[in-house]
Amino acid sequence: MxxxxxxxxxxxxxxxxxxxxxxxxxxxxxxxxxxxxxxxxxxxxxxxxxxxxxxxxxxxxxxxxxxxxxxxxxxxxxxxxxxxxxxxxxxxxxxxxxYPTINQITFEGNRRLRDARLSEIVQSQPRRIYQPSQAIQDAQTIAETYASEGRLAARVDPRIIRRSENRVDLVFEIREGNVTEIERVSFTGNRAFSDRRLRNVLQTKQAGLLRTFIRRDTFAPERIPLDERLLTEFYRSRGYADMRVQAVAPEIARERDAFFITFNIQEGPRYRFGQVNTISEVPGVDAAPFAAQNRVRRGEVYNPNAVDNTIRRMETIALQQGLNFLNIEPRITRNPSNQTLDLTFALTRGERVFVERIDIEGNTTTLDEVIRRQFGTVEGDPFNPREIRNSAERIRALGYFADAQVETRQGSGPDQVIVGVNVEEQPTGSLTLGASYGVNSGVGLNVGLSEQNFLGRGQSLGVNISTASGDRTAAINFAEPFFLGRNLRLGFGLNYNETEGLNADYDTRSLGFRPSLEFPVSQNGRLELRYRISEEVLSNVNEESSLILREEEGTRVTSAFGYSYNWDSRRTGLDPQTAYRLRFSQDIAGLGGDTKSVTTTVLAGVESNAWRDEVTLRGEFEAGAINAYGDYSPWILDRFRSGGRVRGFEPNGFGPRDLDSDNEDALGGKFFWAARAEAQFPIGLPEEYGIQGGLFADVGSLWGLDRTSYTDPVSGADVTIDDSMYVRAAVGASIFWTTPIGPLRFNFSRPIRKEDYDLEQNFDLTIQTRF
Incomplete structure (x- = not known):
């Protein structure tokens, strides 16, 4: 300068x-x-x-x-x-x-940052006295702003142009330079996991193929502490209790156009749990009820999440027994010789400290009650440091705040503490313009307006409209996550869908309203109760279609009560390498309306990492059944169809089919089952490109009709529809590409077991993005 x-x-x-x-x-x-x-x-x-x-x-x-x-x-x-x-x-x-008066301020050479933004960050202003020191400071501020955008080579020169009447024009000449990208992220000392796997853990990313669009490939010093914490949690959740990030060395190239970051890691041994005991050091407190809550098993790989989960369960028992100020202290003894950790949960007496009050600051939009309800503690309760930490995590997880700090300080007495919450609001609403593509549905557009903190009450409101070839959808959804001040999620949904010959020779239209109530029933499980009333229309059935479809043409009203039980191990993260989920759902229609049936579906899935966490394995099984009662017969809009259940086949590509009709219509079925397995893995390309490969195998079936024969009204011939449980199977390969415009997946598949009349689909590309 x-x-x-x-x-x-x-x-x-x-x-x-x-x-x-x-x-x-x-x-x-x-x-x-x-x-x-x-x-x-x-x-x-x-x-x-x-x-x-x-x-x-x-x-x-x-x-x-x-x-x-x-x-x-x-x-x-x-x-x-x-x-x-x-x-x-x-x-x-x-x-x-x-000193002259500043006549005007201009910026030259800036393309990445607009004049309006630069005008906001400079202190020099038109019609004020020109100060050389302030102009220099403004130039430094502009350069720092460019540096935060990843352009460390940016240079800014302040110049003045003399005008009459002791006035000057202040000009900032800017040379933006190129983005200073992270050329390489490397690690030293890592033996258990490859550089590729560890780079996937970090927030910091290397410059990739689409570096023009990716912002995470620029160096941000504030991300380094977060990366260190992510690495530490990654290792410790996999048994490496002694893991340390010894140093992080960011280096900049001489030309200031690239960064090289090296993480120096000390892994240490991988531990398993050894002896696990529970003892009580508080007179009159029996350790047996607390030991029954232990979920840590001998021989398992050490995982701090499992320890925390057990402590939370034990603290719940203490609250139920009215044992305030009881601490659950985990004591760990390392055994380097056999690489085990002996764990003792000690029940100790803590200090008698109470929460005097909870102070909340910084929330200009969000109501205090939205923040307070994240605390399991209220004023006057015994002080529980773990509960305060958990409350802080719940506040951050809301997504309403750019920053949320929860701290404690001394209260009015030695036995009182004040919990202070300081939050920084951030925008919670979004206007979404999107695009989607499917081989069958073609290119589609969608527009969405959503607000996750409606009126500062923590409520969510969303309006979405989407259209694709032959498919139009509109939906309005509203949810109150803390209905009646409890952990009850009350939701309302109104949706409209219309199709015109979408993979079928008929049109459909549906309008439905769906209220629901969801609440936890266990640590990992939630139950949803719902009601749905809808009107569905089947129209414009082609004259060459099956007689069954032509006779089903018309309008039906459905009134159904339903429930879903969802269990997901990821809610507590006990096993970082394996995740399980289960969903069981039933909808009972018949209290009013035309439909009288019970629809049951079940889904079970597992996902696990293998081979040093570089390969992701997924398995999934689902099945469903429709059971009608009375004289009701499920129609085409009730019955299950094949779309997406077994890859390698078109939507409506397999299942019961009327082969004697000119259109050979797919009729759907009352029963289905499907099993899917796939592996996702690196294929040797640099991980910053975001491209991975995959292999998959699907197998399943769709069958069952109430009516399997009819007499053709024209020819008088008897027509029989085979609705047997024929098994279909397909194998294939996938390319996964994570791009700035959305995740792309290319599927190349080949059926290996099918019927002659099935419709194959050997390639599929899906993309959905927001911009």
């Missing part, structure tokens, strides 16, 4: 020089009384203001040092561009040149 302002600096130094030694010669021998001060060149600054800065009383002796001090005070006032003090007898002539 000094080099670029060189000419201005020289001019300033020259102008600020004190009068020549010859001019000061009469006063060098001794101090001389100042009989008067004459100020020249000032127009905005009053003469009295200038003399007050000089602080040289008239009639008092003034030495050359006093005059020099007066000159320095005028210079340091920041009001003048140049200052001269010239002694003329007993009179001091003060010649000043005031």
């Amino acid at each position: 000094t080099r670029k302002l060189g000419r201005s600096a020289v001019a300033l130094v020259t102008a600020l020089a004190i009068a020549t030694p010859a001019g000061l010669a009469p006063m060098t021998a001794a101090a001389q009384a100042v009989t008067g001060i004459r100020v020249e060149g000032n127009s905005r600054v009053e003469t009295g203001t200038i003399t007050s800065f000089m602080n040289l009383p008239a009639g008092q002796p003034a030495s050359p040092g006093d005059i020099n001090d007066a000159l320095q005070r005028l210079q340091n006032s920041g009001l003048f561009e140049t200052v001269e003090i010239i002694p003329q007898g007993g009179t001091l002539v003060v010649r000043v040149r005031e």
